Amino acid sequence: MTDTIPTIAALRERLSIMDRVRPPKGCAALSLGLACLDAALPGGGLVRGGVHEFLPAPADAGCHGFVASILSGLPPGPILWCRYRDKGDPLGLAEMPYGPGLAALGLDAGRLILIRPDNADDALWALEEALRCPGLAAVVGDGVMPGPVAGRRLQLAAEDGQTLGILILPPLGRPPPSTSLTRWHVTSQGDRPAHEDGGRPRWLVSLLRARGGGSQGRASRWEVVWDDTAFRLRLALPLADGPVAAAE
Amino acid sequence: MSGPLALTLAGQGGIRLYAVDALATADGLRPGMLLADARALSPDLIAMPANPAADRAALARLAIWAQRYTPQAATDGTDGLILDITGCTHLLGGEERLLTDLADRLGRAGLTCRLAVGDTGAAAWGWARHRSATAGPVLPTGTRSWVSLLSLPLAALRLDEGVCKDLARVGLRSVGDLQRQPRAPLAARFGTGPLRRLDRMLGVAADPVVPEMATPGWQVHRAFADPIMTRDAIETALLMLLRDLSIRLEAAGRGVRRLRLTCLRTDTTAQNISIGTARPVRDPQGLLNLFRERFDKIDPGFGIEMMELTATGTDSFTGEQAGLAVGGGDAFAVMGLLDRLVNRLGEDQVGHPLPRDTHRPEQVMELVREVEGKTDTGTLCSPTLRKLPACRTAADATTPTSPWPKPQPTRPLPARPRTWAMEGPRPLLLLHPPEPVQVGSGLSWRGHYLPIDWLEGPERIRPDWWRARIGPTRDYYRAQLADGRRLWLFRTVDDRGAWYLHGLCA
Numbered sequence: 001m002t003d004t005i006p007t008i009a010a011l012r013e014r015l016s017i018m019d020r021v022r023p024p025k026g027c028a029a030l031s032l033g034l035a036c037l038d039a040a041l042p043g044g045g046l047v048r049g050g051v052h053e054f055l056p057a058p059a060d061a062g063c064h065g066f067v068a069s070i071l072s073g074l075p076p077g078p079i080l081w082c083r084y085r086d087k088g089d090p091l092g093l094a095e096m097p098y099g100p101g102l103a104a105l106g107l108d109a110g111r112l113i114l115i116r117p118d119n120a121d122d123a124l125w126a127l128e129e130a131l132r133c134p135g136l137a138a139v140v141g142d143g144v145m146p147g148p149v150a151g152r153r154l155q156l157a158a159e160d161g162q163t164l165g166i167l168i169l170p171p172l173g174r175p176p177p178s179t180s181l182t183r184w185h186v187t188s189q190g191d192r193p194a195h196e197d198g199g200r201p202r203w204l205v206s207l208l209r210a211r212g213g214g215s216q217g218r219a220s221r222w223e224v225v226w227d228d229t230a231f232r233l234r235l236a237l238p239l240a241d242g243p244v245a246a247a248e
Numbered sequence: 249m250s251g252p253l254a255l256t257l258a259g260q261g262g263i264r265l266y267a268v269d270a271l272a273t274a275d276g277l278r279p280g281m282l283l284a285d286a287r288a289l290s291p292d293l294i295a296m297p298a299n300p301a302a303d304r305a306a307l308a309r310l311a312i313w314a315q316r317y318t319p320q321a322a323t324d325g326t327d328g329l330i331l332d333i334t335g336c337t338h339l340l341g342g343e344e345r346l347l348t349d350l351a352d353r354l355g356r357a358g359l360t361c362r363l364a365v366g367d368t369g370a371a372a373w374g375w376a377r378h379r380s381a382t383a384g385p386v387l388p389t390g391t392r393s394w395v396s397l398l399s400l401p402l403a404a405l406r407l408d409e410g411v412c413k414d415l416a417r418v419g420l421r422s423v424g425d426l427q428r429q430p431r432a433p434l435a436a437r438f439g440t441g442p443l444r445r446l447d448r449m450l451g452v453a454a455d456p457v458v459p460e461m462a463t464p465g466w467q468v469h470r471a472f473a474d475p476i477m478t479r480d481a482i483e484t485a486l487l488m489l490l491r492d493l494s495i496r497l498e499a500a501g502r503g504v505r506r507l508r509l510t511c512l513r514t515d516t517t518a519q520n521i522s523i524g525t526a527r528p529v530r531d532p533q534g535l536l537n538l539f540r541e542r543f544d545k546i547d548p549g550f551g552i553e554m555m556e557l558t559a560t561g562t563d564s565f566t567g568e569q570a571g572l573a574v575g576g577g578d579a580f581a582v583m584g585l586l587d588r589l590v591n592r593l594g595e596d597q598v599g600h601p602l603p604r605d606t607h608r609p610e611q612v613m614e615l616v617r618e619v620e621g622k623t624d625t626g627t628l629c630s631p632t633l634r635k636l637p638a639c640r641t642a643a644d645a646t647t648p649t650s651p652w653p654k655p656q657p658t659r660p661l662p663a664r665p666r667t668w669a670m671e672g673p674r675p676l677l678l679l680h681p682p683e684p685v686q687v688g689s690g691l692s693w694r695g696h697y698l699p700i701d702w703l704e705g706p707e708r709i710r711p712d713w714w715r716a717r718i719g720p721t722r723d724y725y726r727a728q729l730a731d732g733r734r735l736w737l738f739r740t741v742d743d744r745g746a747w748y749l750h751g752l753c754a
Binding site: 057059060061062064065066068077078080095096097098099100101102103104105108109110112113114115116117118122125126129130133134135136187188189190191193194199201202203204226 | 588599609734
């Protein structure tokens with residue numbers, strides 16, 4: 001962004017709005033709650049009217065935790081949470097998002113509309129319908145892995161409804177490329193025990209991909225901690241005896 | 249056809265008489281006789297087989313026909329009709345004229361009848377069958393009818409034959425005889441049956457009429473000249489039905505909550521599909537969309553010859569007005585979405601989490617069905633289901649100060665939601681049922697050994713003492729594995745001391 005000619009800059013800006021990587025005029029993106037994370041994204045946060053993908057590690061709730069912490073910053077409105085588990089998923093059909101746990105991350109489970117489709121087709125259909133619905137604050141597809149066509153359909157549906165779409169993918173080693181706006185990888189990181197001023201949710205967040213490419217030259221890995229007293233994210237201080245985080 | 253006539257039915261010991269006409273009665277024939285004996289008594293007897301099922305069906309049809317006099321018409325036994333004509337007699341100019349009209353019409357249809365009007369169903373039954381030939385069919389009202397009723401024979405009480413004989417053996421032959429007896433010894437000896445029948449006849453106890461068929465309030469149907477089979481034809485027919493229904497609902501100011509579509513096929517089988525909505529709806533197109541998700545369940549077979557649409561649940565319609573409220577349009581969009589989700593995925597698959605007042609972690613969060621509008625059992629919290637959070641308004645659109653404003657992330661200050669507040673650490677994803685694990689220096693789960701970094705706890709959670717089924721007390725721990733994952737484990741406080749994995753912490 002080193003253009004000196006203002007017209008070109010304005011055109012760039014306009015193109016990026018048309019490309020949905022930047023929120024349209026008068027709208028703000030959803031902040032991730034941490035300035036350095038927001039700065040890595042061209043929209044200055046998660047842009048509505050698009051799908052954002054989050055890739056978890058197997059049997060790890062860290063990714064769900066990071067998503068819940070982001071959703072806690074949403075303006076009021078119901079959130080549709082579509083939980084789907086493939087038969088091959090290591091956790092099976094047993095686990096569910098849990099109200100008290102969500103509350104600890106600032107998200108009121110009373111806002112959720114929880115749906116549990118039996119098959120992937122129903123899950124994708126439900127997500128598409130929900131993304132087209134203007135009344136929802138966000139739509140979360142938990143455990144849903146859309147194919148290339150379905151992914152594109154979801155993206156278009158989100159553009160139609162101007163809804164924030166979030167996909168928590170099933171834990172895959174190498175998910176195929178998609179048309180979503182951003183893709184993140186989140187894993188839990190060890191924290192100090194509680195009696196040593198630790199025991200907080202701590203995640204390693206990597207921005208794998210952001211359409212519109214905002215992250216050149218900047219770090220795209222952060223180690224963040226959920227501060228359970230201030231109820232906000234903050235960058236983790238490197239552990240004395242743990243792996244050194246690439247925090248700035 | 250001359251000569252005595254009797255209908256016969258296979259009975260004990262051979263073919264027995266089922267019903268006899270007046271000529272046969274004059275010859276001394278009675279129902280229940282063996283046909284061979286009857287032929288001996290009356291050589292020119294014409295015997296034909298009886299068909300009780302068809303008789304019952306014909307009587308039921310007659311009961312529905314009798315709804316011309318009152319909606320409360322029902323069959324009564326195998327040979328009677330009972331009509332609750334309360335408030336209906338003025339339409340024909342009084343009870344006498346109603347009886348005349350009814351007798352005329354039945355006579356023209358070739359049916360003989362004995363009619364009676366009484367205060368109670370039991371009184372009318374007895375009066376119709378057992379009054380003396382000179383008495384009129386209409387009983388006086390109130391206790392003035394007692395004189396007539398008490399003079400009736402005991403059979404007028406519609407008692408079992410055996411009970412009647414027993415009562416006759418102790419010298420009770422008329423209703424009056426029974427009424428004058430002390431009640432307690434009578435009940436002790438003959439049961440409460442005779443007394444109950446007496447009370448119902450005299451109007452002391454209630455004797456309601458259960459109508460043959462409740463008139464469906466909201467039903468439309470359409471029969472087709474040719475059976476229809478294609479999806480398009482079914483959809484068009486359904487839309488026409490929905491329009492018919494919608495007009496009637498609109499006149500009554502109501503909307504449907506539950507609809508049932510019955511497709512009657514040419515092979516005389518019926519198929520049902522039902523839909524439910526979260527709020528009263530009567531928009532034909534919207535309802536058709538809800539049915540569309542279910543159309544795959546219809547198998548037309550060789551064709552559908554009739555479609556019937558019944559609104560099994562309706563509510564007063566408040567729709568359009570509420571839409572005028574702030575944010576209402578969005579709220580209605582969400583309601584419409586919920587209806588579509590519920591009708592495709594099933595009612596159990598769409599839920600709204602509500603906190604419950606219990607100690608058991610797996611029962612703290614209850615999923616309330618969206619359609620029901622209330623919790624099923626046992627919740628102590630207020631069942632405020634349809635209260636969706638306020639939809640997002642224009643407040644998040646910040647006013648721009650420059651033509652191309654730098655995107656300013658907005659983020660309201662989060663706070664711990666009060667309703668879900670818990671003392672100790674709670675998992676983000678709860679496993680239910682809990683998974684058995686082994687805990688030593690590390691954790692063995694599904695054949696994997698996972699070293700534990702630290703273990704935090706215990707937090708003792710007892711079962712709900714106010715409930716009957718009490719499981720063991722549990723000691724909960726939060727463990728961090730060496731790879732950074734945090735788990736929620738518990739150990740049962742009993743002889744086994746078994747470890748379970750109950751959730752994944754963020």
